[in-house]
Amino acid sequence: xxAGVTAMMALQAPPELLGFHTNFPGTIPPxxxxxxxxxxxxxxxxxxxxxxxxxxxxxxxxxxxxxxxxMGTRPQTLYSLTxxxxxxxxxxxxxxxxxxxxxxxxxxxxIGHTVNGHPADDLTRDDIIDNITLYWLTNTAISAARxxxxxxxxxxxxxxxxxxxxxxxxxxxxxxxxxxxTERAYQKLIYFHEAEKGGHFAAWEQPQLFSxxxxxxxxxxxxxx
Amino acid sequence: xxxxxxxxxxxxxxxxxxxxxxxMMPAQAQTGTTRDAIRSxxxxxxxxxxxxxxxxxxxxxxxxxxxxxxxxxxVQLATMQELASYWSTDYDWRKCEAKLNALPQxxxxxxxxxxxxxxxxxxxxxALPLIVTHGWPGSVIEQLKIIDPLTNPTAYGASASDxxxxxxxxxxxxxxxxxxxxxxxxxxxxxxxxxxxxRRLGYTRFVAQGGDVGAFxSHAMAEQAPPELIAIHVNFPGTLPADIGKSLVSGDPPPATxxxxxxxxxxxxxxxxxxxxxxxxxMSTRPQTLYGLAxxxVGMAAWLxxxxxxxxxPAATMTSAVLGRTINGHSxxxxTRDDVLDNITLYWLTNTAISAARxxxxxxGKSVINxxxxxxxxxxxxxxxxxxxxxxxxAERAYPxxxYYNEVDKGGHFAAWEQPQLFSxxxxxxxxxxxx
Numbered sequence: 302x303x304a305g306v307t308a309m310m311a312l313q314a315p316p317e318l319l320g321f322h323t324n325f326p327g328t329i330p331p332x333x334x335x336x337x338x339x340x341x342x343x344x345x346x347x348x349x350x351x352x353x354x355x356x357x358x359x360x361x362x363x364x365x366x367x368x369x370x371x372m373g374t375r376p377q378t379l380y381s382l383t384x385x386x387x388x389x390x391x392x393x394x395x396x397x398x399x400x401x402x403x404x405x406x407x408x409x410x411x412i413g414h415t416v417n418g419h420p421a422d423d424l425t426r427d428d429i430i431d432n433i434t435l436y437w438l439t440n441t442a443i444s445a446a447r448x449x450x451x452x453x454x455x456x457x458x459x460x461x462x463x464x465x466x467x468x469x470x471x472x473x474x475x476x477x478x479x480x481x482x483t484e485r486a487y488q489k490l491i492y493f494h495e496a497e498k499g500g501h502f503a504a505w506e507q508p509q510l511f512s513x514x515x516x517x518x519x520x521x522x523x524x525x526x
Numbered sequence: 527x528x529x530x531x532x533x534x535x536x537x538x539x540x541x542x543x544x545x546x547x548x549x550m551m552p553a554q555a556q557t558g559t560t561r562d563a564i565r566s567x568x569x570x571x572x573x574x575x576x577x578x579x580x581x582x583x584x585x586x587x588x589x590x591x592x593x594x595x596x597x598x599x600x601v602q603l604a605t606m607q608e609l610a611s612y613w614s615t616d617y618d619w620r621k622c623e624a625k626l627n628a629l630p631q632x633x634x635x636x637x638x639x640x641x642x643x644x645x646x647x648x649x650x651x652x653a654l655p656l657i658v659t660h661g662w663p664g665s666v667i668e669q670l671k672i673i674d675p676l677t678n679p680t681a682y683g684a685s686a687s688d689x690x691x692x693x694x695x696x697x698x699x700x701x702x703x704x705x706x707x708x709x710x711x712x713x714x715x716x717x718x719x720x721x722x723x724x725r726r727l728g729y730t731r732f733v734a735q736g737g738d739v740g741a742f743x744s745h746a747m748a749e750q751a752p753p754e755l756i757a758i759h760v761n762f763p764g765t766l767p768a769d770i771g772k773s774l775v776s777g778d779p780p781p782a783t784x785x786x787x788x789x790x791x792x793x794x795x796x797x798x799x800x801x802x803x804x805x806x807x808x809m810s811t812r813p814q815t816l817y818g819l820a821x822x823x824v825g826m827a828a829w830l831x832x833x834x835x836x837x838x839x840p841a842a843t844m845t846s847a848v849l850g851r852t853i854n855g856h857s858x859x860x861x862t863r864d865d866v867l868d869n870i871t872l873y874w875l876t877n878t879a880i881s882a883a884r885x886x887x888x889x890x891g892k893s894v895i896n897x898x899x900x901x902x903x904x905x906x907x908x909x910x911x912x913x914x915x916x917x918x919x920x921a922e923r924a925y926p927x928x929x930y931y932n933e934v935d936k937g938g939h940f941a942a943w944e945q946p947q948l949f950s951x952x953x954x955x956x957x958x959x960x961x962x
């Protein structure tokens with residue numbers, strides 16, 4: 302969702318905003334978005350990278366986005382998220398990534414051993430529970446869900462952003478954005494890099510790698526000013 | 527908590543004797559092996575369970591209210607708090623329990639699971655045996671008010687020739703039926719179990735009825751076409767033509783040739799799938815994640831309550847019943863606040879909210895709205911407040927052996943619950959063509 306806010310800032314393009322970085326780029330071209338919506342099989346004209354992304358997106362939209370549909374349409378109905386700690390924890394844990402649902406990294410952290418070949422790395426069980434407990438103590442599960450209801454912006458589709466954009470693709474993100482799609486989606490792509498490790502919760506899972514990406518991503522803007 | 531906790535031995539024996547004395551048991555009931563035995567069933571929920579429910583409701587931790595002034599973000603805080611207030615104080619489950627226990631209830635094991643059902647025989651011996659399947663978020667409680675009209679028609683100004691022997695089962699994972707512990711209990715398997723049940727009860731010919739998930743099961747029975755099954759009736763027909771369904775999914779405009787009725791149905795389905803369908807997506811993909819449905823009474827109640835109909839979400843009838851006033855011009859019909867809570871409380875006491883959700887997962891997200899192409903005698907009743915008003919043109923294509931089609935002027939998604947008299951009339955009329 303942070304990518305959505307950042308993308309909106311970029312589209313609003315206030316003069317003070319020099320550029321932005323995202324690890325969740327919206328890159329789906331309009332014709333691909335339509336094919337995905339119809340559940341069409343991948344077109345034979347797609348490159349290998351594009352095909353992989355397309356197949357990830359098919360699975361994502363068919364099986365892994367119900368929580369987002371629920372929050373996007375009926376957030377107020379989710380009374381159990383503020384009344385039952387376990388219910389809140391399960392709902393939050395069940396966010397998937399490119400490797401599965403729940404995100405394997407998160408489960409590895411919670412359970413204490415590697416799940417599906419994805420170790421927790423820097424993430425700990427306490428980290429996970431810190432986050433869940435914050436939602437509980439501040440009673441913000443439903444207010445957070447309301448953000449989905451209020452958001453009419455599609456995070457996955459290309460938005461034709463004009464200001465300088467830096468993109469980092471982490472291998473375990475919900476879908477691995479191909480360079481070809483990314484270059485079409487961002488008029489001024491100043492940085493594109495596929496990191497070697499990390500998933501949807503990139504900063505949390507790989508803080509060092511993530512920080513390197515931010516430094517590298519914004520370096521061109523520093524040079525320009 | 528196992529269902530057998532609710533069996534009170536004394537009451538069971540008394541009920542058996544009473545049932546036998548009043549000829550409520552069918553003449554040819556099989557009671558052969560212990561496995562196939564049809565056991566009388568009575569409910570007796572421990573006081574502690576009811577006290578615990580009240581305690582949990584009173585301890586509810588509430589979110590902020592919605593940021594809109596209507597139901598567009600979900601069930602409104604004021605509605606839930608009003609429901610919770612009554613539910614935790616003056617609401618009395620024992621009244622529902624007594625109502626159910628006054629009916630002939632039974633349990634029998636089929637395909638490895640205990641199936642709970644109500645079985646009421648008509649005093650008219652030539653009555654047509656009928657099995658009625660409830661839906662989600664419903665239960666046998668939805669059917670309570672149609673039992674007498676269907677089995678005892680002359681008391682309602684209807685004809686003895688339209689009488690039914692009635693079987694009202696609880697779907698596996700719902701109510702007092704057992705909860706499956708393995709996968710595979712999809713509508714087709716439920717349908718096979720229902721045929722076994724009717725045979726075990728000694729019926730050599732019967733008909734089936736259902737709405738919502740109950741329509742899925744009835745369709746499955748028709749597809750299996752056991753020789754004893756004569757016809758089905760549905761109040762939630764599957765009629766959306768495949769090409770129109772495709773245009774809905776792809777976001778293309780509908781064909782320009784749609785009639786006014788068809789266009790209205792198209793818009794209703796489009797609207798439903800866009801903003802009123804997320805609960806079904808969640809249950810058909812991640813039912814196990816819904817821990818709140820087992821841990822939070824208010825959380826569970828809101829989830830069940832938020833099923834929409836053709837007039838809004840939550841169904842206006844339900845909100846009307848709970849708040850005691852007309853909502854958007856829609857009254858509660860025959861549904862009362864106690865009815866709504868009886869159904870919700872049943873889910874809570876039997877801890878069946880997640881097992882019930884799993885049926886959607888088993889059904890792989892299929893939609894009951896899509897055209898069935900079912901070549902089997904079928905009767906269709908269209909209630910105006912159903913999620914979509916199925917046009918006759920579409921019904922005729924989907925059900926090539928359509929024996930009855932009628933649009934009534936009252937009632938919504940929970941047709942039997944809201945309009946039991948009208949519903950009973952429809953069932954009588956729907957099956958009249960197949961009575962010999």
